[in-house]
Amino acid sequence: MLDLDDTLFHESDFARSGFAAVGAHLENRLGVSDFASHCERLLKAGSRGRIFDQALAECGHHPTPDLIEELVDIYRSHKPSIQLPRDTVAFLEHVAGLPTALISDGPARMQRNKVVSLGLDKLIDKIVLTGEWPDGYGKPHPRAYGEVMQWSGRIGSDHVYIADNGSKDFIAPRALGWKTVQILRPGRVHDGVAPTAEHEAEFRIASLDEISLRRVLAGSR
Incomplete structure (x- = not known):
């Protein structure tokens, strides 16, 4: 019997896939660039829970609750680009x-x-x-x-x-x-x-x- 995240595959791979999906959305909607790279750096630094808020602030955009909710939904619902090790x-x-x-x-x-x-x-x-x-x-x-x-x-x-x-x-x-x-x-x-x-x-x-x-x-x- 098996768990999924960080058992059968690297959870960080899903995070990177999700960051890319959210970053593409933000670039199309608000012209924000490099959002995904900010998220990846924050994840590697041990940040949890408020990565999107922090990354938006670093990109010069105010992280409103509605925008964060929108980004979380994109992250959770996107079709991930991941594979089994x-x-x-x-x-x-x-x-x-x-x-x-x-x-x-x-x-x-x-x-x-x-x-x-x-x-x-x-x-x-x-x-x-x-x-x-x-x-x-x-x-x-x-x-x-x-x-x-x-x-x-x-x-x-x-x-x-x-x-x-x-x-x-x-x-x-x-x-x-x-x-x-x-x-x-x-x-x-x-x-x-x-x-x-x-x-x-x-x-x-x-x-x-x-x-x-x-x-x-x-x-x-």
Whole structure:
């Protein structure tokens, strides 16, 4: 069972694609140039949440609430130019024939666009996007994991969840008896630090090339 962002692909690739889409819109509408490059620099510097406000200010434009809302909608709804990294392609080929599921948070339309652009809707058996549900059911809520267990018909210890975010990804599946693997890709957007021991994954890897599902299911490192 798999997470999406910074697990199966680099989330920063989506951000760059979104910045380019927003930048093109701003150039056509307001004549703003280099917006995307400002956003990319701010992202690399660790800015989160207010990148569009900061980038607009750097470009000499006042970031009004209506304009920011418009830009966020473009960012979330654009058809991204992204691709799966080599290790993900090899991993999905390796597990072909095994039951696979994806659990991902985030706005439903944005996450669905990522899934389709990456071709994951044709490679993964069950896609669970918590953004399609009412607020409150995103990770770490156990609903998504329970739905996957109902779909698979298997006990908790037969499941392996590979994800990146120690603050929310692992506490619920661990409570259900799942095996957990944290992938910490170089260049990831979030640091992945777990706030408590209960939030931590049992295994850590830097690439999907490193994982042996047989060893994980057996509980050996």
